[in-house]
Amino acid sequence: MKYHLDMDVTLLDRLLQIGELFQRDMARAFAGTGFTPARLRVLWVLQHDGSMTQQALAAQLDVTPRNVSGLVDALEASGHVRRTPHPSDRRAVLVELAPRTARIMSRMQREHEELSATLLDAVAPADRAAVERGIGAIADRLAVLVEDAEEGAEA
Amino acid sequence: MKYHLDMDVTLLDRLLQIGELFQRDMARAFAGTGFTPARLRVLWVLQHDGSMTQQALAAQLDVTPRNVSGLVDALEASGHVRRTPHPSDRRAVLVELAPRTARIMSRMQREHEELSATLLDAVAPADRAAVERGIGAIADRLAVLVEDAEEGAEA
DNA sequence: CCAGATAATGAAGCAAGGTAACTATGAAGT
DNA sequence: ACTTCATAGTTACCTTGCTTCATTATCTGG
Structure with missing residues (x-):
């Protein structure tokens, strides 16, 4: 009831639909x-x-360190993460996953791989190799386009 | 600097990457x-x-009517949308696109189609038909999976 | 050993998006 | 006609993610 698949559905429409479905899920x-x-x-x-x-987290996530403080605060309060003193730098803290949460993440990783297999399974066997190549090519092309656009925007 | 494309990149990874790139762009x-x-x-x-x-907008967008109020407030303030009285129901308002904004949306639609063509162009010609079929199949399968999950969650 | 960089946090604030409770209007049954 | 109930929008408030500015503690290089 949300997708208007009536006419002229482009490849891009389908990819956007997939992205939206992931987010919803x-x-x-x-x-x-x-x-x-x-x-x-x-x-x-x-x-x-x-x-x-x-x-380091801030750099990886591309957000401000202040922001990481808040996120780690929340995760620490719920017991998913621990702050331990840095062994050689008393200013810094090391953020580490709680063992229980690490297991949760591993399970998510497994489910992620299963979902990937399930989706590939939906593709006709004869098309699978082409789809894997093609999606890779699309992702690469898109990455270049987006990066170029971002560089252009800075200038 | 944000994608770890080192090992074991699944189809799903690539699709998620594409979704993230779209959002960034x-x-x-x-x-x-x-x-x-x-x-x-x-x-x-x-x-x-x-x-x-x-x-009607709230139903189409699957958000609460309250939310639509705020969105329309913002769009009306910037002149992209007009509220006109409903001809037969004095409670309701009709939201309509400003002509200038309608033209902007048409241009976006055109760019959208161009981008779709560009992305398909990145795929090897021999793979294109398979990729279009495959992505359609993946989107359909995913739609079913997500809907089932949502129904299951309600129960 | 001290001047300046760096790690984290406190305080305050903003925009986007969401729910819940309220007002005004319409529609339907007796 | 009038009571009841559903509906259209809005006022008030909350949460999330993120930002900037200022502050404290610590490290490092001349």
Whole structure:
């Protein structure tokens, strides 16, 4: 009841639809858990790259350090993350995932891979290789276009 | 500097990357114009389906009527939209696109189609048909999965 | 050893988007 | 006619994510 698939559906329409569906599903899956998108990104980076200082987190997430403070505050209050003193720099803290949360993230990673397989399974076998190549090519092309646009906007 | 494309990049990773790139580009393109995603969706629906009441807009956009009020407030203040009295219901107002904004939306539609063509152009010619079929199949499968999940969550 | 950079936080604020409770109007049944 | 109920919008308030500016504590290089 939300997609007007009547006429002229472009490739881009479909890709946007996919993006929107992902967002909707994320929002539903984490509703009421206290996991917001920004907080999930923090957890994701910690899972992927291990403990790090808030400065490093800010750089990875491309947000201000002040912001990371707030996000880590929330995650620490809910027990998903711990602040431990940095071994060699008493100004800094190391943010690390709580073991329980690390397990949650691993499970999410697994579900992520399963979903990927399920989606590929929806594609006709003869088309799969082409789809994987094609989506990669589209992502790369789009990355270049967006980067160029951003550089142009700075000037 | 934000995508870790090192190992094990799944199809889903690529699709998520594409979604994120779109969002980034949208955010950049409309920064400073007062067009936010929610407001753009309002304009899009008005362009596509013509003038309607705020209730109808709320239903189309799947947001609360209150929210539509705020969005229309902002769009009216910037002159992109007009509120006119409903001819037969004095409670309701009809929201209509300003002509100038309708032209802007048409231009966006054209750019949208151009971008779609550009992205398809990045795909090897021999893969194009398969990619179009495949992305359609993925979008459909994902739509079913998300809807099922939402129904399951209600129960 | 001190001048300046750096890590984190406190205080305040902004824009976007959301819900809940309220007012005004319409519609339907007796 | 009039009571009841549904509907259209809006006023008030909350949360999230993010920002800037100022402050404290610590590190580092001349």
